[in-house]
Every structure is written in structure tokens, then in C-alpha cells.
Amino acid sequence: MTSLAALFPWLITRLFHHRGIIGHQPFRGIGSLYFFDTLSSGIFGGALIISTALMICDSSPLEPTAIATFVTGILASVQNVLWVETYEQTSASQPLVVLCLVSAGFTIFIYANNMRTIVFVKRVVLLLLLVSLIAASTTYGLLKQKTITRHPVDDLVYKSRIEADRWLRHATVSTTLKLAVAEYKDRHHGRDPPQHFDKWFEFARQRKSVVIDRFDQIEKDVFPFWGMKQQKIRDGLEFLKSQPDIGIIEIAGGKATHNEPSDPSQKMILDDTVSMINTFAEHLPSMSIAINLEERPRVLVPWDDVHRYRMAGSKPGFQLLSGRLHRREILESADAVKLNPKAVDLPYVSAQKFRQLQALACPPGSPSRGGVHWDVRGFCSSCTLPHSKEQFLQDWEMSLDPCHQPDIFNLHDFHTTPHRFELYQDLLPLFSRSKTASFNDILLPLMRPDASLEDDGKALGIKSETVFWQGDSNVEALTHQSLHGSHRHRLVHLGNNASAGDEVPVLLGIGSGKDSRFRYEHTRIRDANSVMPFQFSLTRSAENCDDANCQLLQQEFGFEPPSRALDNRYIMLLDTADGPPPDLVRTLRSNSVPLLSTIFQEWYTERLMPWVHFIPIDFRFHGLHSTMAYFIGLKGRGSLNGREQLTEGRLEDAFWIAEQGRKWADKAMRREDMETYLFRQLLEWGRVIQDDRDELGFVLKD
Numbered sequence: 001m002t003s004l005a006a007l008f009p010w011l012i013t014r015l016f017h018h019r020g021i022i023g024h025q026p027f028r029g030i031g032s033l034y035f036f037d038t039l040s041s042g043i044f045g046g047a048l049i050i051s052t053a054l055m056i057c058d059s060s061p062l063e064p065t066a067i068a069t070f071v072t073g074i075l076a077s078v079q080n081v082l083w084v085e086t087y088e089q090t091s092a093s094q095p096l097v098v099l100c101l102v103s104a105g106f107t108i109f110i111y112a113n114n115m116r117t118i119v120f121v122k123r124v125v126l127l128l129l130l131v132s133l134i135a136a137s138t139t140y141g142l143l144k145q146k147t148i149t150r151h152p153v154d155d156l157v158y159k160s161r162i163e164a165d166r167w168l169r170h171a172t173v174s175t176t177l178k179l180a181v182a183e184y185k186d187r188h189h190g191r192d193p194p195q196h197f198d199k200w201f202e203f204a205r206q207r208k209s210v211v212i213d214r215f216d217q218i219e220k221d222v223f224p225f226w227g228m229k230q231q232k233i234r235d236g237l238e239f240l241k242s243q244p245d246i247g248i249i250e251i252a253g254g255k256a257t258h259n260e261p262s263d264p265s266q267k268m269i270l271d272d273t274v275s276m277i278n279t280f281a282e283h284l285p286s287m288s289i290a291i292n293l294e295e296r297p298r299v300l301v302p303w304d305d306v307h308r309y310r311m312a313g314s315k316p317g318f319q320l321l322s323g324r325l326h327r328r329e330i331l332e333s334a335d336a337v338k339l340n341p342k343a344v345d346l347p348y349v350s351a352q353k354f355r356q357l358q359a360l361a362c363p364p365g366s367p368s369r370g371g372v373h374w375d376v377r378g379f380c381s382s383c384t385l386p387h388s389k390e391q392f393l394q395d396w397e398m399s400l401d402p403c404h405q406p407d408i409f410n411l412h413d414f415h416t417t418p419h420r421f422e423l424y425q426d427l428l429p430l431f432s433r434s435k436t437a438s439f440n441d442i443l444l445p446l447m448r449p450d451a452s453l454e455d456d457g458k459a460l461g462i463k464s465e466t467v468f469w470q471g472d473s474n475v476e477a478l479t480h481q482s483l484h485g486s487h488r489h490r491l492v493h494l495g496n497n498a499s500a501g502d503e504v505p506v507l508l509g510i511g512s513g514k515d516s517r518f519r520y521e522h523t524r525i526r527d528a529n530s531v532m533p534f535q536f537s538l539t540r541s542a543e544n545c546d547d548a549n550c551q552l553l554q555q556e557f558g559f560e561p562p563s564r565a566l567d568n569r570y571i572m573l574l575d576t577a578d579g580p581p582p583d584l585v586r587t588l589r590s591n592s593v594p595l596l597s598t599i600f601q602e603w604y605t606e607r608l609m610p611w612v613h614f615i616p617i618d619f620r621f622h623g624l625h626s627t628m629a630y631f632i633g634l635k636g637r638g639s640l641n642g643r644e645q646l647t648e649g650r651l652e653d654a655f656w657i658a659e660q661g662r663k664w665a666d667k668a669m670r671r672e673d674m675e676t677y678l679f680r681q682l683l684e685w686g687r688v689i690q691d692d693r694d695e696l697g698f699v700l701k702d
């Protein structure tokens, strides 16, 4: 009874809690999904409280506590036994010893308290079970293969080459317009290509675009708008026109113009975009588009709403959830999402609230949906598992999705710093340069006012064999929390200022030549750094450093004078607090090897292949040493863990990646490719906003 009474206030607070997050629209607060979330956790919590209470009445409070401790202890050590010989558990004996200790401790407890049964299980049975568990674990730990014969990166490089070829073939199927139209219909559930598709096709051929058939990002971005009434899209645009830092481009009568923002760098971006559009504007219908001139994305719609739009937008007969719902119901459900846009909490969304809003953009049941990740000390292996192969990043596209990795909210500046710009929870037609997977901005190729094109580093032949990263300390934007989780500070700390006791698992070679093998070994970070040519540093552009946060950085890391990245062989590319690394394209072109660690997507993200055009690095940096040890090699660099390292580097792989990246950037990421992308996107967009969009389309005349 008591526990039931306790359950109710809890349920109610949870309901209100959800509402608080959503803020301006109570309609969403009691949506069926939230209700389900709340109810299921409520029932679970209630059952737990009731059963514990019953047990305490029966015996003493000590008993359930001991059992809980015992069960978690056993589970944790079994988990560790299963991890033996992976990077997370390099020694087999340690978890076995822990398992024995936990079992012995619990046995003593049972006898000391004279417990004959433990939750319906006879004492003898439990002891027998424990003994067999220990025996099985020991056998497993001993039998588990001790070494790896093929380096996982070797495998990844090889497989990614094949994958890149396959991608390219899939992107360049069509050689004639007829084929392109057929391909389009095939990939769009039977929908005709937009009007003037023939003009686009001709344009793409003329600009020598290698990619003809594959524009997944455009489809993904535009798709939800197919489920939105045209009038709603127009209302959204009208609203955006009144918002700050939005550029408006008008296309009418075959000419594009913009609304002349007063900020010169914003004007430069719009000038450039307008000049790109004007190369094909004659084929576009009249329209206005709103462009986000801030670096951060701004449209963050709850998953529930986007899902309804997507369902409503899919063509009849191709519904995502076939059978259960009728088309009319789906359309009504999308229609019920009210559009009453306003920015969330102007002008400043705290980091905590920002994370909660992002959690809502994840599907129900996904690990990030809770919005908080309590364990800030331990490494979250379930967060990396879906996109990794052991220590290394395998599935880049997956790694960009925050919904399976709640620890991201503590480990990246984008999440740990407050969002200082307008943020909208309604699906608004806003075009942005970059976003994370949670956001619903439509990606658009925009120039970077800060990127100088002349300095492409090609002229310089000699590069020093270092792994280089340098970034500005951004003193103005520092907060207490960003000092603790910043991905940039973590990198500098890892490379220069690791604490004496810190360790990292490194995949080290044993033996040399033909029968060389590999094994994960825990290594002191300081020792591992001493054999690595890392050069990580912070610069300071701010004049003075009186601020306490700046002083702290100065003390901890020190500041270095700026130096030229492109003189180095390996260049780490990290996000800023607001967007992707600005130097990515330049580095790709420069013949250096890019080590890319990002959570953002841009228009060309789908075109880049990890391990082929760049080396992907997880933003947790737990595999950085192992990755670089593979490419650079440790031979002649000194000893680690008490022995001379003999593994040779795979420089040819590194050079190959640098060359592939350079060639690909010169082929598929040129200005002509931006134009081709933009043209296709505006054709799609020009159709989805028309009243008769379902009838419009390009049909090939025979």
C-alpha cells in the first residue's frame, strides 16, 4: 500500500517533468508515446518497491541489500570475463579473481546469517551453481584466443575500399536521361523526378559530376515536408523571415536575389549562394528560401512529430507502417501537429535543457531518450559498440547518430555549451550548412567565409611526420561544464597532460615479420605518448587572459603560437563548439592524411568514405593510440610495457588514404559539385512547396 502511494506522486511528477521539457505545447506532453514511457517506468519502479518492502518485512533489511550486491557483483564480473582479450579487459586473471572473491564473500554471508534458502533457491543449489559458474568462466578465459593475427584496421581499410567502389557504382548508374529517370523512380517509391529534371541531368553532365543517382541526404531532408500541408510550409517560411540571422533568397523570373544582410560575412555567403543559383535559376519555379546564417543548426523537432510527417509523406502503398493505419488517419495525425512556431527560451537555451530537447528527437526506447547519462567517469562501451569494430570506428554513418550514445552529451562542446541562438521545435523550412543527426535543418552547400582557397598546401612537398592539431581556446565561450567535457580539451589533455596513473589499452604487436600478432595491452598514457609524434596545442586569440577559466587553461595546457597545419603529415580535424572542422576540404586537398573526428554532417558527408578518404577517430579518442600505432608503426620509437616494439608502420596505407582523399575532393567536392547538388535540391524543394505537388513531375516523352 505504501509503495503504491509512493508511486503516484512519482508518476505525476514524471508527467509534469515531460511537459516542462516540451514547454510550449501541452498537446505533445501527453502524447501516447510519453504516456507509455512514463507508465512502463512507473510499473517497473512500483513492482521493485513492493517486492523489496515485502522482503524486508519477512527478514531483515540486510538480506535484500546483500543479495542485490551479490547479483550485481556476479553480473559485472561475468561481463568482464566475457570481455577477456578485448580492449576493455586485457587480463584474464583479474575478473576471475573478482568472481571468486564475490562468491566466497556471499557464501560466508549465507552461513553467518544461517540462511537456508535465498529467494526460493536452496542454499546447496546456489553453491553448486556458483562453483560451476567459476569453472565455466575459468575454462572460457583460458581458452579464449590470446592474440589477433590480423590487425582490425587492416581489415577495415580493405573492406572500406570495396564499400567505396560499391557506393560509387550505385551513385553513377545512369548514363542517359532515360536511365536516370528510371533510376529515380526506382529509388523514390515510384515518384516521378521533379520538373526540369532533364535540364538538371544536362547540367550535371556538363559539370562532370560523378554522382548522378545518389542524393540520399536531399531525400532525407526534404522527405518530412511531403507530409506537411503546403500552407504550413509557407507559414513556417513567413515566420522565419522575422527571425534574426536568417538570409532570404528570392528566386523569380529566372533570377535569384537576397535580402542584403548588414553583416559583411553573412552578405558574402549569400552573394556566393546567389551566384551559384543564378547559373541554373532559369529552370527553377519561383520561390523564397530561408538560410541559416549562424554556424549552429536550429530546427530540433521531437521524433514523434517528424515521424508523423514522414508517415504522411510516404506515397500510398509504400507506408512505413503498412496495414495498421489507414492513410486518412495518418494524414490527420500529421495535420494535428500544430504549427505555432516560436523560439525556445530566448536568447539562451541552457546546456541541460538543450540536451533534453535533443533527447526528445531520439526515437522512444533509444538509450539517449532519457537525456541524461549519469556515469561520467566510466567508459561507455555500449555507446560505442554499434558503430565500432573493437577499438576502431567502423560504421561512420552510425557513429553520427547520437541516439545510441548518451555519453556524447558529456563529451562534446556542442552539447556541453549552452545554445545561444534561436532554436525551434517546429518543422520549419530552414536551410543550414551543417547539423547533427538529431536536427531537421535542410543541408545546403554554403561557402565558408574563413576558408582561403589559395593556400592549399600542395606546393609544399616536405611534411613533418607528426600528428597535428591546433585550435583556438575560445576563451569567451568557456563555461564550467565545457571545461570538463570539451572534446578539444580532452584531446590536448590526452596528448600532453595525461595524469601519471592514466592508462589506455593499445593494440601492440608481438613478434615481428611473418608471424607477427597483436594483443591489447594496458599501457600508461604517458608512455604511449612518448612513442607517438603527437603535437596538440591550444592557441589564444583573445587579448587578455584575466578571466578565471582562461587562467585555468593557461595553467593546465599553456598556449602555443599558431603554426601551419598543412606542413604536417597527419592532421587531426576536430569540430568547433558549433560546427564541423572548417578545414576539412582544404586538408583533403593537401595530400596530408586527415584524421577526422566529428559529430556533424554536411552536404558532402555521404560522399566521404572512412578509411578510404580519411581516418575516422571516435570522439572519445580511446582508439587514437592504437590507430596511429598501426599507420606510423612503433619500430625504432622506443620501448613500451618493458619491451622494444618491432611493428612496422603501414605508411603505404596512410599515403594511399591521403591520395584517395585528394583525388576524391578534386572530383566530387568541387564548386561544380556544390552547384549540381544545389540545383537538384532546389528542384525537389520547388516541387514540394507547390499546391499541386502530387501531380507535378518530369515525364520523359518518347
Ligand SMILES: *[C@@H]1O[C@H](CO)[C@@H](O)[C@H](O)[C@H]1NC(C)=O
Pocket: 496, 497, 555, 556, 557, 558
Ligand atoms: C601540459 O603540457 C604542456 C605541453 O607539454 C606543458 O607545457 C604544460 O606545462 C603541461 N601542464 C601541466 C600542468 O603539466
